[in-house]
Amino acid sequence: MIKRFLLSRKTVITLIVLLLLFVLISYIIPQRFNSSNLEINRWLSEHPYLSPAVERLGLDHVYTTPWFAGVLALFLLSLFFSSYEQVRMALKKTFQTGVASGVLSHEVRNNEKNINSILVGSGYRRIRGNRSIKRFVKHPWGYWGGALFHLGLSISILASLVVVLTEKRGLVYLVEGEAFQPGKRWDLVSTGLLGGELKLPFTVLMKRVKPEFWDTDDLKQVTTEIRLIGDNGAFTDASIAINNTMNYKGFKIYQGKVFGHAFFVEFQEEGGGGFKTMLLMKIPPKRNMPSYEDFSPPDFPYVVQAKYFTDVSRAVMDGPNPELTLRLLKGREILGKTTLTVGQEGTLGNYRIRLFDVRRWASIIFVKSNGMSGVFLGFFVIILGGIFYYFTPPREIYVKPVEDGIFVLTWRCSRFRDEYVEEFDMIKERFEI
Amino acid sequence: MKDPVTIDVAIHWVVVLIYITATLFNTIGVIFKREVFEKRSYVTLMAGMFVHGVVIIYRWVVSGHGPYMVKHEVLSSYAWVLLFLFLIFTKYFPRIKISSVVVFPSAFLMVALGQFTNPAIKKIPPSLRSIWLVLHVLFYKIAMGTLVIAFAFSLFYILKKRSSARWTERLPELGVSDVYAYRFTGFGFIFWAIAMLAGSIWAYQSWGRFWGWDPVETWSLLTWVFFGIYLHLRRFFAWKGERAAYLYTIGFILAIVSIFFTPLIEASIHSAYFR
Numbered sequence: 001m002i003k004r005f006l007l008s009r010k011t012v013i014t015l016i017v018l019l020l021l022f023v024l025i026s027y028i029i030p031q032r033f034n035s036s037n038l039e040i041n042r043w044l045s046e047h048p049y050l051s052p053a054v055e056r057l058g059l060d061h062v063y064t065t066p067w068f069a070g071v072l073a074l075f076l077l078s079l080f081f082s083s084y085e086q087v088r089m090a091l092k093k094t095f096q097t098g099v100a101s102g103v104l105s106h107e108v109r110n111n112e113k114n115i116n117s118i119l120v121g122s123g124y125r126r127i128r129g130n131r132s133i134k135r136f137v138k139h140p141w142g143y144w145g146g147a148l149f150h151l152g153l154s155i156s157i158l159a160s161l162v163v164v165l166t167e168k169r170g171l172v173y174l175v176e177g178e179a180f181q182p183g184k185r186w187d188l189v190s191t192g193l194l195g196g197e198l199k200l201p202f203t204v205l206m207k208r209v210k211p212e213f214w215d216t217d218d219l220k221q222v223t224t225e226i227r228l229i230g231d232n233g234a235f236t237d238a239s240i241a242i243n244n245t246m247n248y249k250g251f252k253i254y255q256g257k258v259f260g261h262a263f264f265v266e267f268q269e270e271g272g273g274g275f276k277t278m279l280l281m282k283i284p285p286k287r288n289m290p291s292y293e294d295f296s297p298p299d300f301p302y303v304v305q306a307k308y309f310t311d312v313s314r315a316v317m318d319g320p321n322p323e324l325t326l327r328l329l330k331g332r333e334i335l336g337k338t339t340l341t342v343g344q345e346g347t348l349g350n351y352r353i354r355l356f357d358v359r360r361w362a363s364i365i366f367v368k369s370n371g372m373s374g375v376f377l378g379f380f381v382i383i384l385g386g387i388f389y390y391f392t393p394p395r396e397i398y399v400k401p402v403e404d405g406i407f408v409l410t411w412r413c414s415r416f417r418d419e420y421v422e423e424f425d426m427i428k429e430r431f432e433i
Numbered sequence: 434m435k436d437p438v439t440i441d442v443a444i445h446w447v448v449v450l451i452y453i454t455a456t457l458f459n460t461i462g463v464i465f466k467r468e469v470f471e472k473r474s475y476v477t478l479m480a481g482m483f484v485h486g487v488v489i490i491y492r493w494v495v496s497g498h499g500p501y502m503v504k505h506e507v508l509s510s511y512a513w514v515l516l517f518l519f520l521i522f523t524k525y526f527p528r529i530k531i532s533s534v535v536v537f538p539s540a541f542l543m544v545a546l547g548q549f550t551n552p553a554i555k556k557i558p559p560s561l562r563s564i565w566l567v568l569h570v571l572f573y574k575i576a577m578g579t580l581v582i583a584f585a586f587s588l589f590y591i592l593k594k595r596s597s598a599r600w601t602e603r604l605p606e607l608g609v610s611d612v613y614a615y616r617f618t619g620f621g622f623i624f625w626a627i628a629m630l631a632g633s634i635w636a637y638q639s640w641g642r643f644w645g646w647d648p649v650e651t652w653s654l655l656t657w658v659f660f661g662i663y664l665h666l667r668r669f670f671a672w673k674g675e676r677a678a679y680l681y682t683i684g685f686i687l688a689i690v691s692i693f694f695t696p697l698i699e700a701s702i703h704s705a706y707f708r
Contacts, residue, residue, distance in 0.1 A: 390619035
């Protein structure tokens with residue numbers, strides 16, 4: 001009963017349409033996993049008539065709702081049953097015997113050996129049959145197209161679930177000379193429900209960040225030299241770049257595409273107090289265009305607005321002397337502004353400011369996941385199934401002796417029959433030559 | 434005229450003119466049953482494709498990357514792949530030759546549209562330097578080519594069914610149009626899947642994730658699932674004829690939006706493409 005329900009054509013099409021709707025909803029409504037709270041709240045305030053439904057049905061996190069899980073579970077079950085049924089059908093079709101009905105037939109006068117040779121020469125292979133009727137099939141793997149397609153879908157969806165549930169992924173911004181020790185807080189981290197805590201079993205030291213640019217100022221490559229240090233002090237030096245990853249102790253290490261300069265600034269209050277802070281700025285888009293960032297240092301009553309050019313000359317993307325401009329804001333009121341290069345001092349409101357160091361920084365991503373090979377294997381099986389199904393529809397010829405030296409050839413094609421009818425005519429012509 | 438971009442644009446205009454000529458010959462040949470014109474259209478087309486192929490390679494060498502960055506080169510390469518695929522498919526399925534009345538003008542329109550976009554050469558970012566990217570892009574172009582052929586047959590079906598104009602007699606029988614629309618959608622569905630697979634391997638190689646719900650990825654998945662529904666309805670619900678043709682047309686529009694419009698309306702990791 002359940003099996004019949006899950007294999008029903010109406011159930012299958014309804015489940016596919018529902019999955020399509022979920023994807024559509026995730027596109028229309030900002031999702032919590034890839035949007036900030038600010039973006040979600042803004043969207044909700046712009047669509048007040050939809051917000052009750054969004055909140056009640058969890059449409060801002062559709063992929064973690066019970067509705068989606070239920071539909072996906074039903075879809076997976078349906079896929080498993082369907083794959084099983086299709087494998088059974090493919091086996092039956094591949095090795096079936098007897099003559100299919102409702103097909104084209106033709107009588108030939110020839111001997112068995114010649115018939116075999118002409119059919120094999122036309123791309124047909126002898127497969128099974130029975131004592132009196134011989135069966136020839138062109139592209140017998142075509143029977144397996146649907147089965148493989150559904151099997152591949154099952155494998156990829158299952159493997160994707162394993163990845164989503166167990167993957168651990170962390171991103172860290174590291175300044176040249178800075179070390180990231182096991183247990184230290186990640187700048188961005190995401191772990192699957194069954195993934196557990198993401199903790200590196202080694203220390204990562206950022207030795208050097210080397211960006212390269214095209215003459216158009218577009219990014220050519222970012223390479224970082226890192227040192228991976230184990231518990232016993234033994235270390236491995238490595239170099240990673242975008243699209244040039246490395247594997248280390250079960251982790252895959254990626255070069256992130258975000259990088260820039262870190263400005264080390266000392267704030268000295270007129271009254272005597274002060275503090276040092278690091279301002280992490282992303283690389284500007286062009287040599288003559290700055291990048292901007294706002295900072296609110298801890299226990300500091302003002303906002304610091306920063307602007308930086310890659311070089312004070314504004315003539316190169318990769319200059320030795322980056323220029324930093326700071327503005328001190330109290331609400332909307334500007335209390336001061338100063339422009340500095342490394343080693344210089346200035347005044348910002350009631351503060352003496354000193355830029356005492358500038359270093360490069362870059363982001364590095366650490367990923368530990370299981371099931372990825374299953375996802376890709378599933379994809380390949382889907383494609384193989386699709387190719388078998390649409391590119392190689394199987395054609396069958398049954399050879400049945402009716403009298404001595406007279407045989408009836410019966411031709412059958414279950415998919416795209418009209419496109420291949422002429423093939424049987426050509427075979428008939430070969431017998432008449 | 435030493436500037437490579439100027440040379441590229443000038444040769445592309447020559448290509449447009451050749452393709453327009455081929456389209457005119459072809460339309461006259463098909464509609465008025467003038468075989469000589471039809472034959473000439475293919476000779477003209479191949480000459481155009483040769484020049485077109487040379488200018489694509491020239492730009493590839495000059496820019497240092499394949500045609501997958503700016504609109505000008507993307508549209509041009511889509512047109513070339515469409516024509517190349519069409520010629521290959523006519524070898525195996527000679528009856529699809531009639532779809533040339535849609536394929537030829539589609540190609541010249543794509544090249545011509547590309548001429549009105551900024552042809553400046555853009556340098557390739559490091560994340561786009563991967564063999565998987567080349568496969569990803571190539572298979573989308575191949576998928577689009579097969580979908581244009583399927584669209585041609587869906588259109589023929591609707592025109593023949595709806596119009597009593599005499600020239601529609603030249604169009605294939607309704608059953609033939611229907612089966613070719615179905616078959617080529619199947620091809621497109623598979624090529625689209627290969628393109629998504631190559632893209633996910635590339636994403637995994639570059640960013641450590643195979644799927645990120647990026648707007649372009651999401652639209653691509655939506656399109657693929659839509660074509661999956663179309664094929665399912667045809668296979669298991671015996672959908673065919675006019676309603677299948679209309680449903681396919683919606684899918685085809687969705688495919689065009691996915692490939693050519695989503696990179697423009699959304700900020701995404703694909704934003705280096707088609708800008």
